[in-house]
Amino acid sequence: MTSGVSARLLEGKIEGRVLTWDDDEYDDARAVWNAMVDRRPRMIVRCATPDDVATAIRYARDGDLEIGVRCGGHGVLGAAVPEDGLMIDLTPMGGVRVDPRRRRAWVEGGALLGALDQATQPHGLATTAGNVSHTGVGGLTLGGGMGWLARQFGLSCDNVASFEVVTAEGNMVRASAAENAELYWGLRGGGGNFGVVTEFEFQLHPMVGEALVVDLWFALDEAPAVLRGWRDLNAVAPRAATFTAWVGDMEGRPMASVGYVWIGDVEEGRRLLPPLRALGKPVMERVHETSYVELQRMDDSVEGHTFRRYWKGHYVRSLPDEAIEAFLLRGTPDGHGPYLPAASLQAYGGAIADVPDEDTAFSHRDTLFEFVSATRWSDPTEDELRIGAARRYAGSLDRFASGAYVNVLTDEGQAGVRRAYPPEKLARLTALKDTWDPQNVFHLNHNIPPTGRPG
The missing domain is CATH 3.30.43.10 (Uridine Diphospho-n-acetylenolpyruvylglucosamine Reductase, domain 2)
Structure with missing residues (x-):
C-alpha cells in the first residue's frame, strides 16, 4: 500500500x-x-x-x-x-481559554506562547512563558520553562495545575497533584518522554505594571570589571528584575553588554540604573519601556525560522572572576576570531529556588545563571566551523558548570541527559518511563530510556 x-x-x-x-x-x-x-x-x-x-x-x-x-x-x-x-x-490545536475569576488558563498542546500571553493580558493576568512568542508552550513547559516572570512566579512547569496526556497506548489520562501524581511530577521537567500533552491547565497571577529593558554595551577591554560589578548587583536584585549579560560581535568588533529586564512598577525598576551605570562608561545604552506582550515579542525577528543553528548551554551555581573571563573570551585567547558564537547569561533564583528541588523532575534549582552560547548562519559550508566554535566556547566553561537545562541540550545524547538530571532523579524518571512508555515509543527527544533499552 x-x-x-x-x-x-x-x-x-x-x-x-x-x-x-x-x-x-x-x-x-x-x-x-x-x-x-x-x-x-x-x-x-x-x-x-x-x-x-x-x-x-x-x-x-x-x-x-x-x-x-x-x-x-x-x-x-x-x-x-x-x-x-x-x-x-499539534499546531492546529492552538486554543487558549481563560477563567479570570479562578485565575486559570487551559492551553491546548499546540499553542504558542504568544497566544497564551495575548489571552491572559486583557485580564491583567500572566504566567511564566519564555522569552520568544513563537515558541511552543508544550516543549517549553515540559522541559521546565524559563522566562522573564520566573523569578517572580516560578518556572512554567511550576505553574501547571494539571496535564491532559495521550499515552503510548493511545489512552487519555489526566495528571495532577491528586491524580497520577507521579506522572505529574515527571511531566514538570522530564520533557516529552511520557506521552503527548494535549492540554495544560496553568495557574495565572495578577501582573500590574509594564516592562523595562535595560542594556549597556561596553568595549571588551572594559567588560571584565563591569561584569564583576553586574554579578554583585545581581546578588541583591529584587525578584522583579532578571539580570542579563551578553557577549558577541557588533559592527565587526567584539562587545559585551550588561543589563536587566524589569516587570512591574517601571519607576521602581529605574532605581537599578544608577548603580549599573556606575560600573563603567558604556559605548551605548538602551533603556526601553514597553508592554509585557511586546517584551515577549522583542526577540521574535532575531529568532526567525530561516537560519541554520547550533547552541550549547550550562548552568552555573557561581560566577567567579575566571568564569567571567572565559565568558568574554568565547573559547579564544583574546576574544577575537571568525565564526565565533554570541553568548548570554540569564539570572535564576527568586521563586525558581523557592520550590524544593525534589518536588519536580526539573533540577538544578540552585542555579545562579544560565549560560547559552548560540550561533546562526546561512551558508551550509560553514556548518563545521560554526559548530566547532560553539563547542570550544562551551568547553571553555565546562569547569564552572553545575548542570544543564534540558531545553538547551543539543547532540550530547545520554551524557547531556545525565547533566540535566542528578542520578536519583534519573532513576525515578526511568521508573516512570517503565510505567508509561516501556517500549520507548517516545524516544525522539532528550531521551530517558526505560530499563533495559539503550538511549
Missing part, C-alpha cells in the same frame, strides 16, 4: 488532516526553526483533537513508524521531524 493511499485511510479516521510528500502544504509543515533540519516524514498528521493524537499514535505503532511530536518546532535538533516516520503536528 502506498503512503498516499495509507494516508487517506488514516485521514478518514480523524478530524484533522494527513499530509504526505505530494501535498502542497507538506514542505511548510515539516519546516522547523533550525534550517539545518531537512527530514521528510512519511506522514504529517495535523491533529485537531486529542482523539486524533490517540489515533495517530496507534496507527504509527501498528505500522512500526517512529513518532515525532511538533508544537512550536523550536528544538534545535528538530526531533519533531522523523525521517520516514509519522509526525504528530
Whole structure:
C-alpha cells in the first residue's frame, strides 16, 4: 500500500488532516526553526483533537513508524521531524481559554506562547512563558520553562495545575497533584518522554505594571570589571528584575553588554540604573519601556525560522572572576576570531529556588545563571566551523558548570541527559518511563530510556 493511499485511510479516521510528500502544504509543515533540519516524514498528521493524537499514535505503532511530536518546532535538533516516520503536528490545536475569576488558563498542546500571553493580558493576568512568542508552550513547559516572570512566579512547569496526556497506548489520562501524581511530577521537567500533552491547565497571577529593558554595551577591554560589578548587583536584585549579560560581535568588533529586564512598577525598576551605570562608561545604552506582550515579542525577528543553528548551554551555581573571563573570551585567547558564537547569561533564583528541588523532575534549582552560547548562519559550508566554535566556547566553561537545562541540550545524547538530571532523579524518571512508555515509543527527544533499552 502506498503512503498516499495509507494516508487517506488514516485521514478518514480523524478530524484533522494527513499530509504526505505530494501535498502542497507538506514542505511548510515539516519546516522547523533550525534550517539545518531537512527530514521528510512519511506522514504529517495535523491533529485537531486529542482523539486524533490517540489515533495517530496507534496507527504509527501498528505500522512500526517512529513518532515525532511538533508544537512550536523550536528544538534545535528538530526531533519533531522523523525521517520516514509519522509526525504528530499539534499546531492546529492552538486554543487558549481563560477563567479570570479562578485565575486559570487551559492551553491546548499546540499553542504558542504568544497566544497564551495575548489571552491572559486583557485580564491583567500572566504566567511564566519564555522569552520568544513563537515558541511552543508544550516543549517549553515540559522541559521546565524559563522566562522573564520566573523569578517572580516560578518556572512554567511550576505553574501547571494539571496535564491532559495521550499515552503510548493511545489512552487519555489526566495528571495532577491528586491524580497520577507521579506522572505529574515527571511531566514538570522530564520533557516529552511520557506521552503527548494535549492540554495544560496553568495557574495565572495578577501582573500590574509594564516592562523595562535595560542594556549597556561596553568595549571588551572594559567588560571584565563591569561584569564583576553586574554579578554583585545581581546578588541583591529584587525578584522583579532578571539580570542579563551578553557577549558577541557588533559592527565587526567584539562587545559585551550588561543589563536587566524589569516587570512591574517601571519607576521602581529605574532605581537599578544608577548603580549599573556606575560600573563603567558604556559605548551605548538602551533603556526601553514597553508592554509585557511586546517584551515577549522583542526577540521574535532575531529568532526567525530561516537560519541554520547550533547552541550549547550550562548552568552555573557561581560566577567567579575566571568564569567571567572565559565568558568574554568565547573559547579564544583574546576574544577575537571568525565564526565565533554570541553568548548570554540569564539570572535564576527568586521563586525558581523557592520550590524544593525534589518536588519536580526539573533540577538544578540552585542555579545562579544560565549560560547559552548560540550561533546562526546561512551558508551550509560553514556548518563545521560554526559548530566547532560553539563547542570550544562551551568547553571553555565546562569547569564552572553545575548542570544543564534540558531545553538547551543539543547532540550530547545520554551524557547531556545525565547533566540535566542528578542520578536519583534519573532513576525515578526511568521508573516512570517503565510505567508509561516501556517500549520507548517516545524516544525522539532528550531521551530517558526505560530499563533495559539503550538511549
